[in-house]
Amino acid sequence: MEYKIDQVKEILKYCAELVSEQKEQLEKIDSQVGDGDLGISMQKGAAAIAGEADSFEGNDPGALFMKCAMALNKAAPSTMGTLICAGLMQMGKTFSKKETVTEAEAAEIPSLFAQAIMARGKAKEGDRTVLDALLPMAEAVKTAFGSGRALSEAFAAGAEAAKNGMEKTRDMVPKIGRSKWAPENAKGVPDGGAVLCWIVAQGLADRAGR
Amino acid sequence: MKKIMNVPDQFVDQSLAGILKAHPGLLKAAPEDGRAIVRADAPVRGKVAIVTGGGYGHLPLFLGYVGKGLCSGCAVGNVFTSPSCETVVNATKVVSGGKGVLYLIGNYMGDQMNFEMAADVVGMENIETVLIRAADDVASAPREKWEDRRGIAGILFAYKIAGAMAERGHSLQEVEKTTRKACERIATFGVAFTSCQLPEAAAPIFEISGDEMELGMGIHGEKGVKRCKMMNAHELADYMVGTVIQDLSLTKGNKVAVLVNGLGSTSQEEQYILYGEVADILKTKGIDVAKAFVGEYVTSMEMAGVSITLFHLDDELEDLLKDPMYTPFVKL
Numbered sequence: 137m138e139y140k141i142d143q144v145k146e147i148l149k150y151c152a153e154l155v156s157e158q159k160e161q162l163e164k165i166d167s168q169v170g171d172g173d174l175g176i177s178m179q180k181g182a183a184a185i186a187g188e189a190d191s192f193e194g195n196d197p198g199a200l201f202m203k204c205a206m207a208l209n210k211a212a213p214s215t216m217g218t219l220i221c222a223g224l225m226q227m228g229k230t231f232s233k234k235e236t237v238t239e240a241e242a243a244e245i246p247s248l249f250a251q252a253i254m255a256r257g258k259a260k261e262g263d264r265t266v267l268d269a270l271l272p273m274a275e276a277v278k279t280a281f282g283s284g285r286a287l288s289e290a291f292a293a294g295a296e297a298a299k300n301g302m303e304k305t306r307d308m309v310p311k312i313g314r315s316k317w318a319p320e321n322a323k324g325v326p327d328g329g330a331v332l333c334w335i336v337a338q339g340l341a342d343r344a345g346r
Numbered sequence: 347m348k349k350i351m352n353v354p355d356q357f358v359d360q361s362l363a364g365i366l367k368a369h370p371g372l373l374k375a376a377p378e379d380g381r382a383i384v385r386a387d388a389p390v391r392g393k394v395a396i397v398t399g400g401g402y403g404h405l406p407l408f409l410g411y412v413g414k415g416l417c418s419g420c421a422v423g424n425v426f427t428s429p430s431c432e433t434v435v436n437a438t439k440v441v442s443g444g445k446g447v448l449y450l451i452g453n454y455m456g457d458q459m460n461f462e463m464a465a466d467v468v469g470m471e472n473i474e475t476v477l478i479r480a481a482d483d484v485a486s487a488p489r490e491k492w493e494d495r496r497g498i499a500g501i502l503f504a505y506k507i508a509g510a511m512a513e514r515g516h517s518l519q520e521v522e523k524t525t526r527k528a529c530e531r532i533a534t535f536g537v538a539f540t541s542c543q544l545p546e547a548a549a550p551i552f553e554i555s556g557d558e559m560e561l562g563m564g565i566h567g568e569k570g571v572k573r574c575k576m577m578n579a580h581e582l583a584d585y586m587v588g589t590v591i592q593d594l595s596l597t598k599g600n601k602v603a604v605l606v607n608g609l610g611s612t613s614q615e616e617q618y619i620l621y622g623e624v625a626d627i628l629k630t631k632g633i634d635v636a637k638a639f640v641g642e643y644v645t646s647m648e649m650a651g652v653s654i655t656l657f658h659l660d661d662e663l664e665d666l667l668k669d670p671m672y673t674p675f676v677k678l
Contacts, residue, residue, distance in 0.1 A: 206432050213430040218459040256459050
């Protein structure tokens, strides 16, 4: 199957709603480690994405992703918001002037996102960031889809990998961003970006390929 | 906390509105973006434009450096928060004069990412950009990793050099080359005596007792090198300028520009006491002062404290430093 603009919008809105519902959890995690604004900024960002998906006219998913990127960045120009924006911009470029997203292309999306985030934020695996959930997720989705499993199963495997990756950040020492100034606060707490990745991964597992 | 404001979440926009009302002939906002503030005469055709930006709460940094002989435009964020990529894009489009745009910012991750993304966006519309990060805080990384340093008050000199090069009509590559050279030769050391408080926050960012000071403090409450008992002016000058002289490996016969910068609520009287000590130390060491600046150039809301910047000049940089410049906030 292929995804047309309406399905892309629906999946974006679903994931945005899941993120909004987790505002307080994200707030709590971030106030233990960083400056406590992750919940509120991600809620604002999710609302901006849902709003763009609602008002978007046209059938080019690339243009929709680009609009979402800019809206998110305007609503939440925090470090996390900017990193997600970088991922969405990459999707905007990748799917520009196409009318559909194929299943094979969908299976590449977590990798595209991870590459864009690495290019923009200059972090790598093990630095205790969103990448520690996103990279295993990307690998799991690609491997499962590449070995012939259905896209829905591939994204379910991706969500599982994101969760495992997120759990591992509890024991990691922050190497980048503001939390590196107070590494002792991060002990035992999962990285906020990794938690966010797990939330979205669950959303994709719920909706992709169905 | 006593601050002049109406509602805290309108702090930035209402302050910007006041600035535009006060200086209508000098500054304007981009169409439909009150956070993208540019020179009233933008775009200046046939010249390199310079866009800066960052969090609010540091006036005259960043917005105050928009004017003749300095920056062309500024993207303004929330208090201590990066501006959005869209605001950077909007500022860039208004100031672009067809010869490229230099992005000149402080070294902070959020600012860097948003300016890099804006560069991607305007690049698709054939506006060429180059990004330079000023990174002058000696306390935040050693000299061999100077590009990892936080950007603080020394960016003033980077603006001056880039602005003079652009005003003289040099190409983007020439402006970039000389500005990068300048950035490597700028070093700053700051100290804080009290904290500051964000308009939307219930308490000051950090606590510091009455007889203590923080050495090597950042301008957003970032931790310094150490906390110690308050020093007198002579000891303070000796410690601060000594650190910077060593960092820049300055020796007898070298020439510098000096900036003694108040962080928001340290009086000019105190700043000049400090400068007097600094001038004596430099004279003793045989280091010539080409030009001195004393005052509030980069602040941190109402934080008390001061920073000292030395800018190691060569003939080219000294010549550029003499070019005229004017903004509603600063004259150099």
